[in-house]
Amino acid sequence: MVAGPLSRVNFVPDTVLVYGNSARCSGSLNAVLYKRGGSLKSDFSGRGDCTDIVIKGKKTGEPQVVLPCYGDRIFGMAGDDEMAFTFPFDRAKEVVEGWS
Numbered sequence: 670m671v672a673g674p675l676s677r678v679n680f681v682p683d684t685v686l687v688y689g690n691s692a693r694c695s696g697s698l699n700a701v702l703y704k705r706g707g708s709l710k711s712d713f714s715g716r717g718d719c720t721d722i723v724i725k726g727k728k729t730g731e732p733q734v735v736l737p738c739y740g741d742r743i744f745g746m747a748g749d750d751e752m753a754f755t756f757p758f759d760r761a762k763e764v765v766e767g768w769s
Contacts, residue, residue: 683727684756684757685755685757685758685764686753686754687753687755689751689752690750697754697756697768698732698754700763700765701756701763701764701767703767704763704766704767711733711735714738717738717740718735718736718738721735722735726755726756731756735752737751
């Protein structure tokens with residue numbers, strides 16, 4: 670696994686991960702659903718969020734709303750007021766258009 674800031678990576682990523690407060694994640698969710706409507710199915714375990722971020726999105730091809738787990742809080746320094754939103758990079762244009 671290789672990770673880095675989108676503005677500096679020298680490869681095309683499979684997955685984009687954005688941390689933010691609930692308003693930022695809600696905005697990202699609305700951006701994804703802007704053109705196609707419907708809803709996003711998510712489930713939460715509170716542990717092992719790296720599998721939710723990478724594996725679940727890779728298997729389904731769908732964006733995910735993720736609650737940081739203990740490891741993410743300790744090692745990734747996710748704040749108590751943060752959650753995550755992840756989506757396949759090939760849907761980035763859709764997300765940007767939805768935010769516009």
